[in-house]
Amino acid sequence: MTDLTSLTLAEARKGLADKTFTSLELTDAHLSAIEAARVLNAFVMETPDRARDMAKAVDEKIAKGDAGPLAGIPLGIKDLFATKGVRTTACSKILGNFVPTYESTITSQLWRDGAVMLGKLNNDEFAMGSANETSCFGPVANPWRRDGSNTTLVPGGSSGGSASAVAALLCMGATATDTGGSIRQPAAFTATVGIKPTYGRCSRWGIVAFASSLDQAGPIARSTRDAAMLLRSMAGHDPKDTTSVDIAVPDYEAAIGKSVKGLRIGIPKEYRLDGMPAEIEKLWSEGAAWLKAAGAELVEVSLPHTKYALPAYYIVAPAEASSNLARYDGVRYGLREQGKSITELYENTRARGFGAEVRRRVMIGTYVLSAGYYDAYYLRAQKVRTLIKKDFEDCFAKGVNAILTPATPSAAFGIGEKGGADPVEMYLNDIFTVTVNMAGLPGIAVPAGKDAQGLPLGLQLIGRPFDEETLFSLSEVIEQAAGRFTPARWW
Amino acid sequence: MSVDAATVRRIAHLARIAVSEDEVPHLQGELNAMLAFVEQLSEVNVEGVEPMTSVTPMQMKKRQDVVNDGEIADDIVANAPATEGHFFLVPKVVE
Numbered sequence: 001m002t003d004l005t006s007l008t009l010a011e012a013r014k015g016l017a018d019k020t021f022t023s024l025e026l027t028d029a030h031l032s033a034i035e036a037a038r039v040l041n042a043f044v045m046e047t048p049d050r051a052r053d054m055a056k057a058v059d060e061k062i063a064k065g066d067a068g069p070l071a072g073i074p075l076g077i078k079d080l081f082a083t084k085g086v087r088t089t090a091c092s093k094i095l096g097n098f099v100p101t102y103e104s105t106i107t108s109q110l111w112r113d114g115a116v117m118l119g120k121l122n123n124d125e126f127a128m129g130s131a132n133e134t135s136c137f138g139p140v141a142n143p144w145r146r147d148g149s150n151t152t153l154v155p156g157g158s159s160g161g162s163a164s165a166v167a168a169l170l171c172m173g174a175t176a177t178d179t180g181g182s183i184r185q186p187a188a189f190t191a192t193v194g195i196k197p198t199y200g201r202c203s204r205w206g207i208v209a210f211a212s213s214l215d216q217a218g219p220i221a222r223s224t225r226d227a228a229m230l231l232r233s234m235a236g237h238d239p240k241d242t243t244s245v246d247i248a249v250p251d252y253e254a255a256i257g258k259s260v261k262g263l264r265i266g267i268p269k270e271y272r273l274d275g276m277p278a279e280i281e282k283l284w285s286e287g288a289a290w291l292k293a294a295g296a297e298l299v300e301v302s303l304p305h306t307k308y309a310l311p312a313y314y315i316v317a318p319a320e321a322s323s324n325l326a327r328y329d330g331v332r333y334g335l336r337e338q339g340k341s342i343t344e345l346y347e348n349t350r351a352r353g354f355g356a357e358v359r360r361r362v363m364i365g366t367y368v369l370s371a372g373y374y375d376a377y378y379l380r381a382q383k384v385r386t387l388i389k390k391d392f393e394d395c396f397a398k399g400v401n402a403i404l405t406p407a408t409p410s411a412a413f414g415i416g417e418k419g420g421a422d423p424v425e426m427y428l429n430d431i432f433t434v435t436v437n438m439a440g441l442p443g444i445a446v447p448a449g450k451d452a453q454g455l456p457l458g459l460q461l462i463g464r465p466f467d468e469e470t471l472f473s474l475s476e477v478i479e480q481a482a483g484r485f486t487p488a489r490w491w
Numbered sequence: 492m493s494v495d496a497a498t499v500r501r502i503a504h505l506a507r508i509a510v511s512e513d514e515v516p517h518l519q520g521e522l523n524a525m526l527a528f529v530e531q532l533s534e535v536n537v538e539g540v541e542p543m544t545s546v547t548p549m550q551m552k553k554r555q556d557v558v559n560d561g562e563i564a565d566d567i568v569a570n571a572p573a574t575e576g577h578f579f580l581v582p583k584v585v586e
Contacts, residue, residue, distance in 0.1 A: 101566035333570035351509035382542035440546030
């Protein structure tokens with residue numbers, strides 16, 4: 001039954017509806033695949049008993065003809081989502097053995113629609129990283145390797161476990177979160193489809209907070225259609241998140257296969273970087289040609305403040321993180337390191353519980369918010385953010401429907417290869433994705449080709465606020481033209 | 492702008508993160524690399540630009556002023572490292 005894992009979510013939905021197989025069989029096939037793929041380190045907690053119980057319950061519902069849109073579909077959940085009764089750590093030692101007594105809104109909606117939880121997925125600690133190397137559970141391996149090489153590569157981050165598990169056929173889809181590129185960059189590194197919806201589209205309630213004005217959850221899946229199906233269940237208004245928007249959730253799947261004829265696609269000249277690898281350049285032109293062949297109109301656009309997005313991000317995100325992470329104090333939950341005074345208890349707990357990258361970002365955030373530096377750093381960065389958003393608004397006002405860019409400046413790299421001496425080297429991974437978070441826009445990464453070494457590369461489409469549907473239509477055109485990419489199994 | 496060793500120690504204390512003396516030079520280097528990277532923002536003309544306060548323009552939502560949650564003290568303290576009854580335990584704060 002292992003071939004059940006190679007179905008897309010849409011195919012599995014049909015098989016379940018036709019009673020070709022049960023959710024329990026589908027779930028068991030994935031549980032076996034997970035067990036055989038532990039070397040990837042994609043899961044930090046497997047929940048086989050719970051998965052089988054959920055599958056059996058949903059099989060009964062399917063038999064009664066009372067099945068939700070994701071009935072019987074086994075999913076992986078990023079360890080940033082609170083799952084009631086199941087350890088949730090954000091892959092940080094500071095959360096220790098935290099077992100939530102509540103369920104995140106997004107996961108509760110997935111279970112409401114019949115999905116089955118296989119377990120919790122690895123990520124960068126508090127989602128801070130671009131290679132899944134900062135997790136307290138260790139790095140995740142990318143199921144992709146360079147042609148003829150045994151070198152283990154990173155799956156990207158922070159949703160590295162999600163991307164790796166979906167690419168390696170360990171789950172049919174996964175939840176992920178994106179603060180600066182954490183859905184789209186790992187999707188590009190693993191030939192999966194990942195969408196970061198518009199800020200406010202999905203509830204953030206019950207997701208461990210990193211940078212609240214940038215964080216947004218979305219799915220990683222093996223096809224555009226699968227991503228559309230998952231987003232429909234994940235999205236929606238939630239009174240428990242004041243930034244969640246009260247707009248009806250469209251049937252995103254209906255956008256798949258919709259004509260893109262006459263759509264105006266912007267090609268931003270500022271994304272053409274000096275020293276950009278020729279194969280990225282080629283992939284980008286190819287993607288543009290596919291959209292043109294499907295009837296879209298290509299226009300060159302300018303987003304003049306693009307180069308300032310990453311530096312502004314590295315002020316705004318750490319500032320918000322330093323505030324959000326103040327709650328980890330060793331008193332109410334998680335790790336506690338003793339101290340003679342309460343201050344010493346805080347300091348020891350946080351020194352021991354946070355990893356190096358998190359400590360660094362909390363400290364930078366503390367600095368840019370501290371007396372005397374707030375105006376020079378934080379306030380200026382928020383003004384620059386207004387300008388970045390305005391660049392996009394000007395572009396959309398000229399009739400542009402979506403913007404096409406590369407998803408990442410390179411393919412996946414080796415574990416330990418980047419950021420050792422200078423953290424900024426790692427940060428540059430998010431150069432094409434971070435603008436989208438700064439402007440709160442939706443962005444999708446779709447596999448579009450391979451580099452000379454056989455590694456997948458992705459393209460990014462950026463949309464107007466709350467116009468995820470156009471992104472799905474365009475992404476489908478690229479997917480149909482580029483085909484799907486599956487890694488050769490070595491684990 | 493760059494930070495010196497004393498500033499690194501001050502930030503660490505503000506952030507309530509214990510930092511040992513031998514970590515200071517390394518942290519100082521990393522923080523200065525980040526500050527050097529963000530320095531380029533000073534070349535942007537932000538004259539008259541409003542700082543972003545809400546990425547998606549929307550009305551502030553308001554809730555009914557009613558009690559709709561509570562009576563879950565067991566849940567609240569369930570994950571605490573040290574408790575007594577429904578209280579969190581900490582080292583003595585007031586002598």
